Amino acid sequence: MNDKRNDLPSLEPAAGNGLLNRRIFLEGALLAGATTAGLSAAAADPLPVAPWMKKPGPHFAPYGMPSSFESKVVRAVTPPNNPLTAGVGSSRTPHHLLEGMMTPSGLHFERSHSGIPDIDPEQHRLVIHGLVKRPLVFTLEALSRYPMTSRIAFVECAGNSGALNAPQAAPRLDVAAIHGLLSCSEWTGVKLSTLLDEAGVEPAARWLLAEGADSSGMSRSFPIAKAMDDAMICLYQNGERVRPSNGYPVRLLLPGFEGNMNVKWLRRLKLTAEPTMTKDETSKYTILLKDEKAWQFAFPLEVKSMITRPSPGLLLKGPGFYEISGLAWSGNGGIRQVEVSTDGGKSWALAALSGPNLPKAPVRFRAAWQWNGGPATLQSRATDDTGMVQPSRAAFIAERGLRGNYHFNAIASWGINEKGEASNVYA
């Protein structure tokens, strides 16, 4: 049998080192062009009849879990550096093992400053006070009675991708280790402006302090304009109640703003004239620049992208066709375009944006690549709908240096070697 499917149309090159035209994703059809993909494979084995085809499976479960064959698709949990302070740290979403743009709730990244509190929703209260006409307390039952709204939004830790602040690239770091402090959920709850209108905001109120019911009383100040714009008091995550590590029973959502400002286990909102200058908006989550000054109140995460496939741990099994897949997002809005390079930024091709493309949510991008078996450097570069373009590593360092730790959004690179192995490189 001749398995050379030479009757299929060829794929059109779009940039150097094997990048192909994205129309394969956009139109679902291959286009005639210069490159012959040359697909070939040995004949398949005869098909066996497996045991599960002959015996019925078990009965149903009250709460579903992934297949037992997917047991490696788990969060990367950082062990505590000090056993006395377990609960300080994070777990990271394994984006290299996921697809689409939503993060399963059980794989949403976790970041806490004092563990995950076990809060009884019957006893939990949210108080709004300070510069308001009527200080108010809300039970969960009361919050549940307001008109609700839903939106899909990312939450990203300010420290995500901070590993790339290191002067030398650590080759073994994978997608989870570098970029795993980003996740995306559908959030449902009450618009914060609804509750503030009820409390009656005094004209002098310019800021709000949000405070959690966790033992560290995590607290951040944010501007009144954000509160009245798109801030939400979230009760639901992906259709079910917010998960404990994401703020059960109620969390603040400030779409696009750095993760810790989306205060979990929300117990208090105090309206103030000035920011409170909490520990986590002064000593932490400020960006020390090249000189002695530090940026403060850098709220939105700026435009960014990551390639999730191929990436470290995912071996390319021989030359041929591969999809380059990843996510792009911006805390300032939607994504206008994503470009992909396989030659370290010498040439770029537009990727296809696949599935929902929503403001302040990650969009999946896809590019087609014919790997020739040689070395390659994979990069992605996103542009958001405000026109901001993800900076090169050199431009990023030129602006702020590498001492900032937070809000790293420069173009990241995966090196591919002749064995098909991917590693973290700087290019």
Added chain:
Amino acid sequence: MSMLKQITLCAALVVVAAPALAQAPQFGQPISPADLAPWDISIGPDGVGLPAGSGTPAQGATVFAAKCQACHGEKGAGGPNDRLVGGKGSLAAGQAPVKTVGSYWPYATTLFDYIRRAMPFVDSKSLTSDEIYAVSAYILNLNGIIGESDAMDAQSLAKVRMPNRDGFIPFPRYPR
């Protein structure tokens, strides 16, 4: 105006007025400042709301040794958790920054706020106001910011000027 017209007008008024009877949902319960005071623990840089009480560096040294040193090291030198002392001059260009209370924190009020809400890690909100003032005084004294006999209280803590008070600038970019 005929009776019919009057009735029609009344009916029209009722129809127009009816939607105004439906209020926006209001399910919050009023609460007095006194009743929410146990939760109102945040202290801004002006020091408003700092409680009564006071403490000296010497008193703070005792509290620190018992409740803080296991994580923050002897005299706040750090290890295994955050270093609290030193780092002066390390924010300068080209240096490896050592960000401590002394070198980096812009407000002393934040120290009181954070210790009260979050420390000690395993038993937060357990220190008395005197103990919090004392530990704050101890850390400030270790950093050379106050003298070894300077007591901290609601007035004096708010007046402490931190070395890096002017070290912060606003983030420059807001596209919208």
